[in-house]
Amino acid sequence: MRRAVAITLLTILILSGCGSPDQKLRSAAAQSARSAASEVSTTRLAVEQLRAQHLWTRSAGQIVKDAEKGVETAASSFSAQQPSTPTSTRLYEQVTKTLDDAQTAVTAVRIALGNDDLAAAEQQLPALRQSATDLSRIGELAQ
């Protein structure tokens, strides 16, 4: 019985965390990028629906506020990673910059909606689309 429990625990530990540092960083980058891409796409959808008058400004504002928190969480979770090789350092810098860009675009939309400035929010649409594409590409790193 004890042996079975020990083997189960070991299997869980192996499956949940091991791998080379580069692999771990790639996996963390993909995870954070997918989460951030989801929030960026949500923000884009909210702005598009607001423009189409399918949403109230308050509801759109709330959705974007939540999305901003989500991008922040994804960015801070990735920034806590420790790159240990030149390859992983390059990846770390690239992903951090992409996540920062995403955060900036979503925050700009949140501020615009807070000021009832739909035009300013709409101006962020190209940046949001670009950000979502970049993040999705990083999200494919660890299939």
Add this chain to the structure above:
Amino acid sequence: MKKVLGVTLGILTAIGGFVDIGDLVTNALVGARFGLHLAWVVIVGVIGICLYAEMCGRVVAMSGRPVFDLIRERLGPRTGLLTLVASFLVTLLTLIAEIGGVALAFELASGVNYLLWMPLAAFAVWLVIWRVKFSRLEQVFGLMGLLLVVFAVALFKLGPDWGELLHQATRPHPIGHEDWSTYAYFAIALFGAAMTPYEVFFFSSGGVEEKWTRRDLVTARSNVFVGFPLGGILSLAIMGCTAVLFLPAGIQVGTLGQVTLPVAVALGKIGLAIVLIGVFAATFGAALETALSCGYTIAQYRGWQWGKLVRPREASRFHVVMIVCIVLAMLTLLTSVDPVLVTEYSVVFAAMALPLTYLPILIVANDPDYVGKETNGPLRNAFGLVYLALLVVASLAAIPLMIITKGGQ
């Protein structure tokens, strides 16, 4: 005619009452990540809840006593206590999630932070339980919950490729970067959301409150066999909406705003207003049911006076349990824990407690001392045992999968 109306009303109430915050969030989340590749779990879960809720209804109609009361008597205080602890904790967690859901619905409509709405939501739950008649509260929120049919309308309006949806629904496997462990984890979450323990305790205690007898078996069975499956279709519509809109866009569901967004996209502001009222009704109704279930389970185990038909003074301990649970839920939410996250965990913990909830029901439904000649037939027992095996597998796999997938990430 009166009987037909009563049955229809019961069915409509069951449809609206079937969906709660767990179903809303889990179905939307799963649809966005897996499309309809996990739709089969909803069907399996609905068959399971129908099977066991029918047993509960039959036990109540034949014995006039709620299931938890009989569990303690039939299986003894120790086994009864184990069932009580597991079911009560899961129900309390669900109550926290439901009150959080009510506050989030108000936040989405008003833009005012949900933490400010939450004490009001908790107070309203207590006030309605205290002041409103049992049948009235069950019907009003059940019928208002029917507004969630707007998800089905939205799904049609989104103009999906039905062939593609059918293709997804008939291919039970993970897609994209998802692996089998996350697939299994969310299968368990969906199963837990469909078979949440409080549903059967509320159903059986409600039967006692409404004084069911053998003649009410038709009503009980129609509620279960028509109302719950139609409620299951609502769940599939929620999953379908996010599968059509979010899956191709890579959007994952983590907030209530995202759950309602497909309806706004399809139907505009009117759709959004309807879905917000529906979400409010579903979560508020479920908050009432879970708060009452907390009171029911403990009062029935301890042999206290309980029920809405009894004056509060005569069932004071039953009411105190509910008040304490509502306050605990409010205090937990005031720590600013994310209600959607609580919901996600509550359905997985519900899955863990399922065998402890449903095994005693199977035993009691086979005891002629309680149900007379209406014991389970061989077919019902065969299905009951198959489901019990499924419940045990889900229960044992829940924690390892939660660790391996880091909570389904």
